[in-house]
Amino acid sequence: MMITLTYYLLVSAGLFSIGLYIILSKKNAIQILIGIELMLNAAILNLIAFGKFDQLKNSGQTFALFTIVLAAASTAVALAIVLNVYRRYRTIDPGKVNQLKD
């Protein structure tokens, strides 16, 4: 049985949906970060799956690597923000950090 692109995309879509669900539903910033990571990984999975069609330059893999690095960087920044938010508000529930609304 041949693993076709569709399966990849389905897994990727599932991952993305799970990530999205985590982002929307969790009340903990760390968990939301995890959700974001999941969504990023879904995207990376897509990139790698599409990379099959560019065997010569392997641009899919390259972008995947970039994205992983970027994800790591952004996660670090996000964690730093979360840390600061915690210091300031004594909570990391994004629903309670709503001072920007006014």
Add this chain to the structure above:
Amino acid sequence: MTYTLLHNASTINYALAAVVLPLIASIINLLLPGKSGKVSGFISAGAILVSVVLAAFVFANVWNNPLIHVQQLWFTIGATPVYAGMLLNNLSVFMLLLVTVIALPVHIYSTAYIKPAEQNRYFTYLSFFCFSMLALVVIDSLVLLYAFWELVGFSSYLLIGFWFTKDSAVQANKKAFIMNRIGDIGLLSAIIILFAQFHTFDLVQLFGDNGLVYRSDVQNGMWVSPAGQMSEVWQYVAFIGIFLAVAAKSAQFPLHTWLPDAMEGPTSVSALIHAATMVAAGVFLLGRVYPMFNVYELNTLAIIGCFTAFLAATIALTQNDLKRILAYSTISQLGYMIMAMGINAYASSLFHLATHAFFKCLLFLCAGVIIHEVQHIKDEHRLDIDPQNILYMGGLRKKMPLTFIATVVGCLALVGLPLTSGYLSKDSILIQAFEWSDGKSAWYKIVPVSILLTSCLTAFYVARLIFKVFFGEFKLKEILPNIHLHISDGSWAFRIPLIFLSLCCLFPLFSLHPLLYEHAWLHKGFVPTDYMARESIYHTIIPAAINIASIFVAYWAFAVYIQQRKLVFSQTNFLFRLSYHHWYIDMFYQQIVVKAVLLLSNGFFWFDRTIVDGFLHLLQRIISALSGIAAWTDRYIVDGTLLVITQLVKLIGDFFRGFQSGRVQYYLFSMLAIVLAVFIIKLLI
């Protein structure tokens, strides 16, 4: 010619200085602190002393010389220039000298008579009064005449009400002022008519030799002058105006009642008002505008003057207040002057003005000394008496010999006995009154006869005054037998004015011949040069008759009051009451005029309160109602609309604000929802 001009200029300057010096003294006194006391007196007396010297110099230069008239443009209304200037002729320099010479002893006397604490205010007023009067006599224009006429009235108001804490003094000065206002209205209307007729205010152009008044005439019911013409009636209206002014200032019937009340002022002020300033202003005005009167108007003046003289003399018979007796005698003598004007005895009138000024000033100053001393007794023994009431006096001649002699001299002059100045002037009026009535119908004889009768009455009340005050025993001794009188003639400031004025009341000042008034230099100064004294039988009979009658009447008074013979009439009959109550004129004014005025004022008050105020209130209510409507509209319509709009905006804003929850996940969820919605819609379409 150049010499004359320079000469005139210096004369004018001296006259101006004589007039202005009292004003300067008044201003200095005004600026001095209130407690400066005697200093004020010396400033004012010094100013008036210099004025006397200057006035004497001016008098010597102008008297019987051509008149001096200087003027300069004051202002221009339309095409009419109005000039202000000085007019020095015989009349003005005579008045100038008379006023200053009378004012000087009054000033000296006042330094002792007025308490030092009050002197500053007193001399401020007194100097201002002198200034007003002096300015009144030298100015040359009717406008300025009116201005100073008012100032004389105003300053007399201040002086009569000098003791303003006394209610009677306040009433008296109010009365004097209001009565003078009536006269002022008359003068103003007369000035306006004269200006309308002659188009000038200049006294020389109007009343000078060959002036506009001489060249105007009444023809066919029209009053024609070189400058214009108007109905004859206006000439009489102008006369009535002038007469009212004269009657108010010179206290003639029917406006004489202020003068006895004016006795509320200090006695020294009474002396000045009654002698040479205030009351003389009326006679002076008559002298200034004399040419404008026709024969009917002159007759009116004669009758009114004669009646006033008689009226006042009868009232003086029964008064008990020392100053009131003198006040009524002043009114009586003023009546003589006005009558003399009316019978064409112009010179005699002014002559009598001068002699009267001296003896009346003397009498008032004597009265002041007497009152001062009786007040002293009153204070010393704590008596409840009126220090001016002659019924409490008596026998004062031994205690106050100088005052006694001075009073007798003054009274003899007032009665007009020989060797006094009063003899000359009074007899000249009487003789001319008889000459005037000659050749006219018998009715005209009433004037000289009644004036003769008035002279006899004068002799009686004067004798009564002297006997009551100076002869007999001191009346209070009957009540308080152990009373001790520490009274005297007072200090030098009392004595010197009395001696000076007593000497001025004797004949040598006016005429070298003690019996013939035609020889008086003052009289000669006012009659035309071609005047020939008509030697009629009157010149012998009248003086003799009047003197014999006077002496007889005085003796009668002596018999009545000193020897206590019962020749006296009862004190309850009608004539006595008529005289005692001043002919009920005051009462009449009080009952009829004052009440009518009050009624009218109340009517106007009611009108003002009900109609005018009512209309205003109505207007106010309408406006109030209108603004109420406007306010309601503003509040509920305009503001309401705005409120609705703002509420709407707020609602919308709040609605959109709801989206801005600040919760990141909510944003994400909405984004997802919208993306899904768009996707679904895309699928459906």
